[in-house]
Amino acid sequence: MIRTVRRSLGLFALTAGIAIAAAPSLEWQWPIDGGNGVLQVELDESVYRHIQRDDLGDLMALDADGQPIPMGPLSQVWTPPSIRELPMQPVPLFRLPAKTGDTGGDAVELHIRRDDDGRLSALDASVTPGSGGNDASSDILLDLSALKSSYDALQLHLDLPDDASFDARLQIDGSDDLSHWRAVGGDHALLYLKQNGFELVRDRVSLPRVSHDYLRLHRADGGSLPVDMIEVRTLPAVEVTPPQPRSLRLSGEAMDDEAGAFTYRSPGPFPVSRLDLETSGDNAISAVIISSRSDDKQAWRERGRFTLFDLEQSGARLHNDSLMLRGDSRDRLWRVQTKPALRTAPMLRLDYVPDRFVMLTQGPAPYRLAAGSATAVRENYPLPALLSEIRRNSDADWRPPLAKLGEGSALAGNAALEAPSKPLPTRQIVLWVILIGAAFLLLLLVGRLLKQPPE
Template sequence: MKALRTVGLGLLLVATSALAVPAEDYARQWNLSLPVKDAGAYRVVLDESVYWQAQSPELADLDVLNGRGEPVPAVLRGPPREELARPTLLPVPWFALPQRAAAGDQDLSLISQRNVDGSVRAITAQVGQGPDRQTQGGWLVDASNVQGAVRALQLEWAPLSQPLQQRYRVEGSEDLRSWTTLAEDAPLLDLRQGGEHLRQSRIALSSGARYLRLVPVQAQASLPVTGVQVELAPAIIARQWQWQTLQGRAVTDDKGQVAFEYDARGRFPFQRVDLQMPDNSVQRWRLQSRERATDRWHDATPSWVAFELTLEGSVERSGPQALTGVKRDRQWRLLPTNGASTTPPPLRLGYVPEDVVFLAQGAGPFVLVAGSARAQRAPAPVGDLLSQVRQSRGADWEPPRAQLGQTHTLAGSDALIPASAPVDWKTWVLWGVLIGGAALVAVFAVSLLRKPALR
């Protein structure tokens, strides 16, 4: 009996350890290569093979495990939005203007000497009739060689012994004759008190111009400017779109309407659609999607016109269309809305890869696992953690990127079979007790009937 208890305990421990290894519930794993060992948090960008393996529409069957097979805190981040690059600052030539030339109500005529490229080499100011006011001279900024939209000026000046609080108007011109106000009453500050320093040296502009003129709003002390930079509007960082091309089949409904259906087996976060139309063709389309055959179709885009046209050897074609949101549906349907079409065009669905941010909890090596009908990633407030870290490290901070490495099968297709429903032992025990009790009552009743009646 003691040996039996020992064997039973051993089997129980083995079963418990098997349940503690969630890797057995996943179809495949990918080794993760960490760029540094002590970062604490990492991010890994998902590739096509991960999307092909995942089964859950929300990618809940995707997780990160440590070297002991234990899940670590992880979060799936959606496709990144289009971002703006950091603004570019470029030094530009600047020229001090005579004091009377800075008066806003005087007729200023600037005679400039220019280089071959159009940049200003020297200027001479002539002031027409107007109130005879002596003010601090302003500056003329030459932005004629700047490529791009100027959206602000950044001034530099020598250290000051007194607090600075001045106001300027910025005017723009394309020919040094006609001027337009680009900034009205812009403040410049340089204040110190109790070890604190407040400096405002940037002037935002409503638009750019080849030449910019800074005019003092009122009489004020001279500002020892040492340099001027123009700030260019940041460019949009284009997202790296990737595409899946699906081949369709023609389907005719009871009313004789032709549609083209496509199957997308992966769980890609589709956000765009593009059609490869035949040469010199045009068609209005409507795209729909659904998860399974028993679901209703839902519009994935408004109707749009797709075309391809060859003009004198140059091909003109319609561009990609945005979906109504991120779609991971399995089934897609393309409906021609203006006339019959019998050949299904290749359907291109575009997406931007997502990433998973995880914490390096426990010892490595760390692996990414995906594909399961039984296991799900546990929720973890990793997103809140990133927000708090960015407060100290800057809004642009990102965890270092881990790389997907070698992949191999874990449980394979067995992991895609849903787990059988657990046995409700409590219900079975209660029924057993009831049946046993009923049987006991029946036996007792029969025994009473068999006894001879007392006389």
């Protein structure tokens, strides 16, 4: 598998490195610490503050020579395997013998008759044989000790006649030594109904992520479990942890033409998904309209409405729920309109989930992330094909390792943010020179004609 992945990386690097362009001019850089191969990086606030384009096109990964290396948004080139795609595998199943103990012994009845003087006159005894023990047991033991990972679901294959119905509550205990048991989840419903041509089946049991070596299954009512095979869904050894939400707080400025309206400027194209307003601590209540736009040339676009309240009641602080946006917004300008008008601008809190990018290291190390340019734009690399090939030849829990970003420093500085001067209109200059020259020649010809005496 490793050989296949290396071959895929080599072929991709060869195709991606055919055209070598001049090193792009970028304002800021961050060292990447994560080794070689396919890596993913998570953007922090400092990176967003230097990105100029709303589509993040001026964000690049560079090698030691300043040449761009393949890079693209993680969400567009690779999706972590869905939990529903993880395979189920059968596990050994054993039926436990019945517990020894009370076997329900013989029942003896005594009938005693006495005379008037108290002496025993008759004694009758009847003996009813006991029911004895029952060797059958409803408990099932699963041996999962051979699994090298945790699991979160069981698939039960019910062994029932075609016309049978089944409805039971299943209880599950887990153990690592067969001596000490603990409950795994609560009661789990098992159901199989087939009536009037319709079929209703619930034969999968969802569990919390556990890794017990043994599971014991039994019905809550003590009945039998008509099961002939059980499969378990194992989980990746490494959990795929999504990026953690982060917050950005902005101070507002009052608008001159509208009371209770305030504007805010975001320092970068943050993917805002939720927002809230924070007052200075005084009791406040107001109807709020939130709008945004990408720059001063665009019209305001309403993002949502809610009632802002920030009250202290019986020693507790009451605050409104935050506003969830219908879709992520990278707008840099925000407007808050309040009625009744708030006297001071509340703090605008923007919540976002940072973007992640995947990159392929090639060329000389060390590698770095760079951003901020008036002209440079990242190329579109065929990364989806590479990631698909690696995933197909790798373990189910493979994912690009997460690299760390170091402290940022200037690269080209402010010079990268300056728009290049327009090139001289060479063609127009040449045409004007030709036109002026032709006019000058025409004037010379006219002058000579005027100087000639009439014939």
